[in-house]
Amino acid sequence: MVPSRRSVLLLAATAGLAVLATACGASAGPAPAATGTPRATGGASATTAPARPGTDPAASRDLLAAARSGDAAAVRDAVRRGADLETRDEQRRTPLLLAATGDHVEAAEALVAAGADPDALDQRHDTPWLVTGVTGSAAMARVLAKAGPDYTIVNRYGGTSLIPAGEHGHADYVREVTTNPAVRVDVDHVNDLGWTALLEAVVLGDGGPEHQETVRLLLAAGADRSIADTSGTTPLEHAVEKGQTEVARLLRG
Structure with a gap:
């Protein structure tokens, strides 16, 4: 059975906390920035x-x-x-x-x-711009870019719009965001789970054509393929483990 996104997030978070506890020689206490717990938004x-x-x-x-x-x-x-x-x-x-x-x-x-x-936050810590990474709408991204959004605002998991786009394999959206000169999204931003857009495209992707193109576009935009997750596993290692042959070929360069 394919694990749900929530299960994957929780497993990654648990692994991250274990690594942190070992490195620090202390028990793993509350660490909101490493657990993937949605950020508090207040007053809805x-x-x-x-x-x-x-x-x-x-x-x-x-x-x-x-x-x-x-x-x-x-x-x-x-x-x-x-x-x-x-x-x-x-x-x-x-x-x-x-x-x-x-x-x-x-x-x-x-x-x-x-x-x-374009930066108004709702109770889920989404903004008009951030939600485009989930919908994958390149057309909406072009419209909202004209409003000059703050590309450093992150969602409830500490991610930019490119990270859910990587997860879903929204290749057209990734192409728009990484080539539109008006857009300034950090392609190597790391979310609270320790994942970049490139990592999510591999770990949560299916290795099919859309995710392959997403990986190719992220690499073309300068994504750092050496950035590993909290357990020290690189995108290439994940791709090999998951049997994503073409994605692995792209990551080998």
Whole structure:
């Protein structure tokens, strides 16, 4: 049976803590940065957040609904009526985050043009930009890049958008992010589990064509193939162990 992502994360975290305890000569106590425990985000309200002063509450509610459904015309109408661009739903998602999650590109374009914040965090510690690494939408990445997001903001596992993209084998997205001169995502960023995008593409990938292309693109962008996980295993060693012949060939260079 193929292990779930959660199982893999927990196993990697446990291994990382064991290595840390051995190296330090101490018992493994609480270490949030090494366990993969989602980062605390604080203060999420149970209901839709009220619109800010000077904005129209009804238009703000309509804006959330329009962004969620991808109705770009309704988005523009709600903005004209005085909607709060940063209004939140019950999970503290803004209209732009809802549009990005649903890959509603035209709606996102309207929101970006109106000045929506690409860095607004929800209760899961996602931002509009970060969620593009999960959806793998190159088109959405191009739209949000125009808003000038902060590429150093990380998700609840301490990762950049490239790391889940590596996991899912979103080759088109990786190509966009690593070749678009407006985007500045660290290709060698290490998350709280000790994994880079390259490691996730191998450890959590299936070795098929999309993951092969993802690995090739990451390497072309300068990804360091020598960065090992917390147990000291390199991407190449993982690929060989998993029987990913073509990925291993790419990693051997």
